[in-house]
Amino acid sequence: MSEPLLQVQDVRKNYGPIEVLHGVSLSVGKGEVFAIIGPNGAGKTTMFRVMTGEVGSNGGSIRFNGEDVTRLPAHERVRRGFGRTFQVARVFHDFTVLDNVIVAIEARRRHTKEPLGPWRRCAPSEEVRAEALALLADLKLDALAGQGARFLSHGDKKRLEFAIALAGRPTVLMLDEPTAGMSPSDRADIARLVSRIQQERGITVVMTEHDMDVVFGLANRIMVMNYGEVVATGTVDEVRADPKVREVYLGKEMISA
Numbered sequence: 605m606s607e608p609l610l611q612v613q614d615v616r617k618n619y620g621p622i623e624v625l626h627g628v629s630l631s632v633g634k635g636e637v638f639a640i641i642g643p644n645g646a647g648k649t650t651m652f653r654v655m656t657g658e659v660g661s662n663g664g665s666i667r668f669n670g671e672d673v674t675r676l677p678a679h680e681r682v683r684r685g686f687g688r689t690f691q692v693a694r695v696f697h698d699f700t701v702l703d704n705v706i707v708a709i710e711a712r713r714r715h716t717k718e719p720l721g722p723w724r725r726c727a728p729s730e731e732v733r734a735e736a737l738a739l740l741a742d743l744k745l746d747a748l749a750g751q752g753a754r755f756l757s758h759g760d761k762k763r764l765e766f767a768i769a770l771a772g773r774p775t776v777l778m779l780d781e782p783t784a785g786m787s788p789s790d791r792a793d794i795a796r797l798v799s800r801i802q803q804e805r806g807i808t809v810v811m812t813e814h815d816m817d818v819v820f821g822l823a824n825r826i827m828v829m830n831y832g833e834v835v836a837t838g839t840v841d842e843v844r845a846d847p848k849v850r851e852v853y854l855g856k857e858m859i860s861a
């Protein structure tokens with residue numbers, strides 16, 4: 605069997621004297637949608653930040669695309685194919701929607717040594733602009749291209765963050781609670797978007813998410829965490845039927861089979 609795209613082995617993480625990840629392992633195959641769930645404080649975001657390289661680990665290893673990336677900083681992992689969105693969308697508020705995407709495309713082209721094309725009076729090349737506009741059209745943001753990013757609605761800001769992430773042509777898209785703070789209709793919209801991106805572009809998705817409808821609708825496999833440990837990993841049906849998982853969520857909104 606070929607090596608998984610992302611393989612995390614026995615990762616440990618301390619904040620000061622306190623260990624918050626106690627040896628977490630997971631593997632994600634190419635093209636999978638893999639969700640990490642668990643109650644508040646379970647360690648999902650920390651696990652995420654360790655995988656993306658935002659914080660270092662205190663033990664264990666992370667392999668991506670056949671390479672040991674454990675010690676690589678976040679920007680080096682981006683170069684190797686990590687795309688990322690955050691719980692609170694990170695975009696350049698003072699830029700237009702279009703310029704946010706242009707900047708991301710130019711950054712990719714510089715890193716991959718793709719030609720940036722001829723610049724005219726400090727403007728991006730037509731090629732870069734066309735790529736940015738196509739991406740915005742794909743994410744139904746083209747009508748807002750000239751709008752200042754700070755004026756976008758929560759849902760549109762998240763779409764723009766997706767566009768920025770996709771501009772880097774990632775192999776794996778890491779989504780930290782992509783529907784956090786959204787209305788039910790925006791949530792459904794983002795879930796459809798993730799599903800479409802995954803299917804059309806064949807991108808692997810790793811996500812944390814509290815909304816179980818979103819998780820069950822999207823994920824091929826789910827890992828459940830509690831107190832910095834893995835409680836269970838499996839398909840939607842396996843996880844829903846697992847008594848250990850039910851115990852973790854006992855008394856909380858969950859997973860009614």
Ligand SMILES: Nc1ncnc2c1ncn2[C@@H]1O[C@H](COP(=O)(O)OP(=O)(O)OP(=O)(O)O)[C@@H](O)[C@H]1O
Pocket residue numbers: 619624642643644645646647648649650651
């Ligand atoms: N920067 C930090 N410094 C110290 N402790 C931290 C830090 N970040 C997280 N923790 C602690 O690590 C543990 C795991 O937190 P983490 O945010 O990873 O959980 P989570 O599952 O993502 O929770 P939530 O669903 O609420 O976002 C918690 O006990 C938290 O208090």
